[in-house]
Amino acid sequence: MTTDINPLVIFFASILTSNMILSNFLGMCSYISISGEYKTASSLGKSVTLVMVFTTVLNYWVYKLVIVPLGLEYLQYILFIMIIAASVQIIEMAMDRLLPDLHVKLGIFLPLITVNCAILGTTLFMVIRDYNFVQSILFGLGSGLGWWLAISALAAIREKMAKTKLPRGLEGPGIAFIITGIMALAFIGFSGIFTIT
Amino acid sequence: MAEKIKEVISRNVWKENQVLRQILGICSSLAVTNLMTNSLVMGLGLTFVTAFSSLTISLLRNAIPHRIRMIVQTLIIAAYVILVDIFLKANMTDISNALGPYVGLIITNCIIMGRAEAYAQKNPPLISMLDGFFAGIGYTVVLLIISLFREYLGFGTIFGFDANFLGFETWTIMVMPPAAFFLIGALIWITSNIFAPGKGKKS
Numbered sequence: 001m002t003t004d005i006n007p008l009v010i011f012f013a014s015i016l017t018s019n020m021i022l023s024n025f026l027g028m029c030s031y032i033s034i035s036g037e038y039k040t041a042s043s044l045g046k047s048v049t050l051v052m053v054f055t056t057v058l059n060y061w062v063y064k065l066v067i068v069p070l071g072l073e074y075l076q077y078i079l080f081i082m083i084i085a086a087s088v089q090i091i092e093m094a095m096d097r098l099l100p101d102l103h104v105k106l107g108i109f110l111p112l113i114t115v116n117c118a119i120l121g122t123t124l125f126m127v128i129r130d131y132n133f134v135q136s137i138l139f140g141l142g143s144g145l146g147w148w149l150a151i152s153a154l155a156a157i158r159e160k161m162a163k164t165k166l167p168r169g170l171e172g173p174g175i176a177f178i179i180t181g182i183m184a185l186a187f188i189g190f191s192g193i194f195t196i197t
Numbered sequence: 198m199a200e201k202i203k204e205v206i207s208r209n210v211w212k213e214n215q216v217l218r219q220i221l222g223i224c225s226s227l228a229v230t231n232l233m234t235n236s237l238v239m240g241l242g243l244t245f246v247t248a249f250s251s252l253t254i255s256l257l258r259n260a261i262p263h264r265i266r267m268i269v270q271t272l273i274i275a276a277y278v279i280l281v282d283i284f285l286k287a288n289m290t291d292i293s294n295a296l297g298p299y300v301g302l303i304i305t306n307c308i309i310m311g312r313a314e315a316y317a318q319k320n321p322p323l324i325s326m327l328d329g330f331f332a333g334i335g336y337t338v339v340l341l342i343i344s345l346f347r348e349y350l351g352f353g354t355i356f357g358f359d360a361n362f363l364g365f366e367t368w369t370i371m372v373m374p375p376a377a378f379f380l381i382g383a384l385i386w387i388t389s390n391i392f393a394p395g396k397g398k399k400s
Contacts, residue, residue: 022374023374024228025223025224025225025227025228025374025377026224026228026302027224028223028224028227029220029221029222029223029224029307032220032223033220074279074282074283075279076301077275077278077279077282077301077304078272078275078276078279081271081272081275081304081305082268082272085268085271114267115271115305115307115310116305117224117225117302117305117306119305120301120302120304120305121224121298121302124297124298124301124302125298128297128298167386168390169386169387169389169390170382170386170389173220173385174382174385174386174389175382176382177378177379177381177382177385178378178379178382178383180378180382181375181376181377181378181379181382182375184373184374184375184378185375188373188374188375
């Protein structure tokens with residue numbers, strides 16, 4: 001039973017062993033295209049983490065209180081994606097009012113995050129694995145932090161090698177995938193520590 | 198018209214292949230490619246969704262207010278994804294379980310939104326549907342190429358049939374995530390050398 005798993009194990013496992021990017025391949029589009037610069041990539045990572053925790057919690061309650069009691073499982077994708085779109089909008093407006101400095105930094109990424117598959121993916125994994133509330137929060141937080149870790153690492157490496165001469169045609173996305181592959185290999189090293197499926 | 202169809206086919210399947218040239222829809226193309234059967238089903242599912250959502254969006258292109266078009270498009274796409282999901286659950290339970298959340302994630306696959314934004318919004322229905330269809334076919338072809346390597350080297354099988362005639366030791370690494378990254382990196386390298394010799398695409 002997944003409900004027996006210690007939430008802290010889920011938290012660390014979702015950062016290291018089942019990292020959203022490096023082992024589940026989620027959120028790749030923005031991961032590849034916005035990893036040229038460390039600062040930008042890190043800001044995007046922060047916004048993804050924020051949105052991920054928020055939407056996981058919201059979707060958990062919607063799933064438990066609306067979808068399951070009413071037998072609307074077949075509509076779950078529409079409901080989840082609408083909640084994600086709406087909460088991104090709300091976070092953006094709230095940030096604009098309350099934390100204008102942060103909004104200037106992260107604002108441009110927020111609309112992008114709606115179509116980031118890592119967000120919807122986290123919700124769907126949560127539903128499929130039948131996590132309870134505490135597990136869901138920590139899973140959302142861990143997945144977000146793992147995503148942030150991976151994009152920051154890639155951006156830092158790409159910044160370092162910006163001036164390196166590469167084989168023709170490998171510049172840009174090509175080399176980004178190869179680096180990610182090597183990072184994924186390195187992360188396999190963690191696989192003995194925790195296991196969740 | 199025939200010229201236009203030809204152009205749509207060659208552009209979507211080859212010249213501007215969504216995965217290799219535009220770097221879109223990567224998530225699912227990596228996650229499901231350790232088995233060829235899964236890749237084929239995923240590719241066909243995506244082709245269906247892209248074709249019909251392009252058709253629907255193109256039919257409604259004058260009716261959707263510009264400012265809320267994204268959410269309308271997402272809802273149309275989600276509706277078709279639900280159809281695919283229910284179909285798979287009913288008829289191919291094993292594959293549906295193996296694909297897990299990745300069927301639902303077709304909704305956020307950038308290819309569909311990309312075709313809707315770049316093509317279906319401005320073009321008549323039939324040609325938009327063809328455009329979506331062949332974008333999906335291009336995606337399916339890339340998926341099959343990647344999964345051919347991963348399944349053959351990783352399990353020694355092709356579509357689940359034993360094809361290990363040479364009797365080599367299977368490479369476990371091929372079915373693990375890193376191999377997918379290496380393969381797609383190599384494919385992007387090859388295609389960008391074919392199409393843009395001399396200048397790499399900066400991102």
